[in-house]
Amino acid sequence: LAKTTQPISMDSYEGQEVNITCSHNNIATNDYITWYQQFPSQGPRFIIQGYKTKVTNEVASLFIPADRKSSTLSLPRVSLSDTAVYYCLVGYSNDYKLSFGAGTTVTVRA
């Protein structure tokens, strides 16, 4: 499992776009990048997974540059309900020991 570094916290306002960058300098060739969202008093929820370039779903977009040493989770037009902790996880299917870092606390204000 690759070591990841994320900002501890970010503040935003409703309607803005939030971009959270995760650094993973020692990412391996076979590794994928995954993001999770955790609301208070709930377990984390899978948001998106990608390998390179750009992946988009109904919740977020994931941008991965060519060198894959970082990735950016983009949350378009956030609302108060997007206030949560966001975790970046980098690994491969054979990474059995999945550990989470501290994550990024995103606070959306009215």
Add this chain to the structure above:
Amino acid sequence: NAGVTQTPKFRILKIGQSMTLQCAQDMNHNYMYWYRQDPGMGLKLIYYSVGAGITDKGEVPNGYNVSRSTTEDFPLRLELAAPSQTSVYFCASRPGTSGTFLELFFGEGSRLTVL
């Protein structure tokens, strides 16, 4: 579609007592995990299992034990409870080797207080 089910949701223990947190999944996932989360902190991996009969330690295994006799169930045993084990415990599972293989499915959590 139940997913990952944890019981109990809440429990208060006295110091020195023992208990088992139950976790069951109905998705036929091979990989299962137990995490703990202290207030304001990230998740710490306690134990994990890659299949029935196979378990291994995570980052913080001391004071806990697990077993995996079936694919569906992965109970976590707390022996001699201590105040430091006051936390929220999450069980999770994932299919393993296909599709979004890093997608963990989490239970709703079990909030444990040791007094």
